[in-house]
Amino acid sequence: MTKQYRNEAEFLKDYDASQYEKLSLTTDILVFSVAKGTMDNYRKLPDKHFSVLLVKRKTYPFKDRWCLPGGFLRVDEDINEAPKRVLAKETNLHNIYLEQLYTFGAVNRDPRLRVINTAYLALIDKDRLQEKLLSEAAWFTVRQVHSGSLITTTLSNEQECFSFTAQVIDPTLGNEPVHFQIISDDHLAFDNAEVITVGIDRLRNKLKYTSIVFNMMPADFTLKELQQVYEAILGKKLLDPAFRRMISEQVVKTGKQKTGGGHRPSALYRYKKHELF
């Protein structure tokens, strides 16, 4: 028989917080950036690369594997603060754009114990990066190949290269929405391959209907630079006039120019806040 309470305060005073079985919550952060890479191997031209930040695990499980920066949520910490703290500690990055991506909670996603993982999407302008990365962190260039319902993602840098493949699970009316099932992954820790697949998909979609891209840009930029960021993320070329029209209402001329390229100088633009509703 449950005790009867007369009011809210009396109930809370008596509340036994241990009656439910508890669990742990972690946060992984998917830090994306686009920056001038080293010379393109084929065309010998400087090219922009879409890249993700990984860190090398120092402890078991998955010791010495590359993984997303992440850590446990503290019980006295707002969930949206955890990724900021973790990112500062694991990679030395501060004050960057963060938005919640998805909460992953398969029963066996962590071999140790039941852990729920709320992943965050972070964007940064790598060229303007003041802070120095910790030595355990490294940028990997992201490439994706779609073939039918399979998506193969390749992560690479000067030293290493590895891939994983996801199957797109088609939503059937009345069942779950689109999701991705990893069918081959020999390198990353936990469910990181799935997190990365979901994150890339989300970023590509949000490029189309939000101003999220400006979190990856310096304050002043040329339209060509902005276009190259789009092209690097989407993995395809865009036509100049169409891109300019599309982006025009989100930017404003600063009046300044970028000169010295041996050709007509480019006007510098800045993000222009526009109406949301």
Next chain:
Amino acid sequence: MTKQYRNEAEFLKDYDASQYEKLSLTTDILVFSVAKGTMDNYRKLPDKHFSVLLVKRKTYPFKDRWCLPGGFLRVDEDINEAPKRVLAKETNLHNIYLEQLYTFGAVNRDPRLRVINTAYLALIDKDRLQEKLLSEAAWFTVRQVHSGSLITTTLSNEQECFSFTAQVIDPTLGNEPVHFQIISDDHLAFDNAEVITVGIDRLRNKLKYTSIVFNMMPADFTLKELQQVYEAILGKKLLDPAFRRMISEQVVKTGKQKTGGGHRPSALYRYKKHELF
């Protein structure tokens, strides 16, 4: 000094799962539907209503308040299974469309203890509802008024009516993305007002670029019925020819007709699966 392990298996065998402070995770489900309401009070015409399902809390905290159906995640349960179980138990609804909405984790969102809440969005065709709702559950019609950066949401049915107001927090470059801060809410439990605000926003946006709406429709439907569902959710009228063109590639004629209305019969359509990539 940390003990050194030679391999993954040895580490896991020795792993002390209690070293991190744990917490609880709940799931709230935002069930939306559009159905023929009772007569419209002003125009005396049958109208479609956009509505959300609430249940009355039977225990403290927030005893006797209306709230979203929800419950605790079990430690041996996939996070995406929890809302299905909870919905079956609290409202007697089975087999309905569910997608993860957002994970809410402010430190004091539950007055009892630290609880993280992963909210789900659920859609259902209320007219075709076979199962009978439990008596503690009730549908509330949703209306929203936007004025500047304030959004006032009103929930009502034949017996009750209450409102809450959210402030749209403008994203500043380098800071959080758009979010909503509840500035007035005298009725709902926990952070339910915020969950509902986020959910309505998400549903309205997804209407534009997904086929999510067909989860709220019967197998066969007329284009006018489909249009009325859009109108109810968006809260505004749409022009017929424009709507038909927009939706045409997502539907296919069944060949059947809906007759008996004293006017030209409507063709019945069905959802047509189309390419995602």
Next chain:
DNA sequence: GTCTGTTTTTAACAAAATGTTAAAAAGAGT
């Protein structure tokens, strides 16, 4: 200084998508 190469920038037109008005189509009741 003028010419050439290069890339930015915009003009100009084509094609597609969307907004809008209004007319045709087809059942049910009079």
Next chain:
DNA sequence: ACTCTTTTTAACATTTTGTTAAAAACAGAC
């Protein structure tokens, strides 16, 4: 057969987007 009603589509206007190509402007070479 005529009228009422709502569905359906035709027709046109407007806007947006795709595409090609030309003009603009700087740096370096001669």
